Amino acid sequence: MLWYKGWLETRIRVAFLFGFICLIVGMQNWARHGASGVPNKAAVLSSIYTLVPMQILITAAILGAAGIATQPSFAASKGLHGSTLYTLSLPVKRTRLVLTRAAIGWVEMALALTVFVCVIWYRSSALRMVSTSAAWGHFALAVLICGSTFYFTAVLLGSFLDDQWRTWGTMMLAGFMVWASVHHWLPAAVDIIAAVTRSSPLVGNAMPWGPMAFSVALSAVLFAATLVISERREY
């Protein structure tokens, strides 16, 4: 039943994300009507490289949550909601509470990002002309795996920060990573931003295995830290 609680807690956030996807699709239609002629691959990919990291970040920041602390349906909360005590009074270990909540959020993130990349693919004829469905599928997988780092960052921050600071903290980390990637500060093997932009499967038709493996490892470390904090924290 923790799944049921998690779904009730996040469903409005998920609905917001789908609304945001509709908004982006609407804007994409508007931009397409204004364009004409043969699509320029660099220009098409450039717009993808702007949209996708932004969508990853928004999805991760909205769905990455604390696990034990109660979240309101949408608004950022400050302090612990009293019902957190009700959660802790249930005969369930904290590890399971956090694990279930994080899993729900991750599945929702995967769903939102999958829908996002599918909608972009089916709505953008220009994209279909400059890429293949296989490359786009690989790109979607890279987005999901690399996006997990931001999701688990938000989950970790949510285990000891209020919602508003969790969101800001995730954005600051993402901003730093984008900045470091743009300035080529990060080694290619750990540059998860490059893995969904300039080094993505859309460009070289090769999976960015190094950054993806790094993202999985980093996500695991972040989640392990979340479990330790949740176990030790006093509510």
Add this chain to the structure above:
Amino acid sequence: MNDCMIETNQLCKSFGGRAALQGLDLRVPAGSIFGFLGRNGAGKTTTIKTLMGILRCDSGSVHVFGRPVRDADEACEIRRRIGFVTEDKELYPYMTVEQIIRFTRPFFPNWRHDLEQRYLQMFDLPPNQKIPQMSKGMRSKLMLLLAISRGAELLILDEPTDGLDPAATEDVLREVAAIAASTGTTIFFSSHQLSEVDRIADHIGIIDRGRMIATGCLDDMKARYRRIEVVTPECSGLPAKWPEGADSVRTEGRVTTVLASHNADEIVLAARSIPGASVESFPVTLKDIFLEEVRYN
């Protein structure tokens, strides 16, 4: 250990250097209705959170049902057998009455559907009402329903009537007493309302600054405590030192009031030895005991 539902020994807990519990010793007999009294900030909620395994103690031991709360697995099993009402009566703001019942039910194998239905009707809780739209009184009733329906062997109620109107308070107290009488469930409840505790508790514990300063069977305590009024012809002649047990001595004019926590007979004898004194001994209320213990300690 076996006849105690709850047992703590030298329980200590601090928050950032501020001691909330300082060697708390608590024994709650099985089948009792135990009133846990104390001023604001005395350590009642910290004790309850520690009993539930929500807070970890710094030192000392906590056993509930004879099992150590410190162990995470044991704490989980303990919580399965406890019904809990939190102090602030907050529940998930995104759920309805029906949803929170549906959510809570599967965690408790002994869930009582009959009690769930009975209290839904008795407390007049609309299943489709969202929790934030409910008054604090209704939330208290809902929490009580969720706690009782767990089929728990122990109910831990933190200020169960806080924020309730007199009629709702009456309903809740009546039900708590009825549950204890009909099912033998042990009830451990904290309260500021001494009259409520006096009405339904058979055992009490008074906590002050994180220490248990008085505990025992309420009837025994009431029998042991006496208020002794001594009227003397003049303001002199009172003993320089009263016998042991005279916790407080107040003199106003010719009337001296002695509150005895024990040894009342000897104190009465000492008073009668004052030339010309008239001495009367009265039973005390829980309020007298509480105020005296808190002041004296």
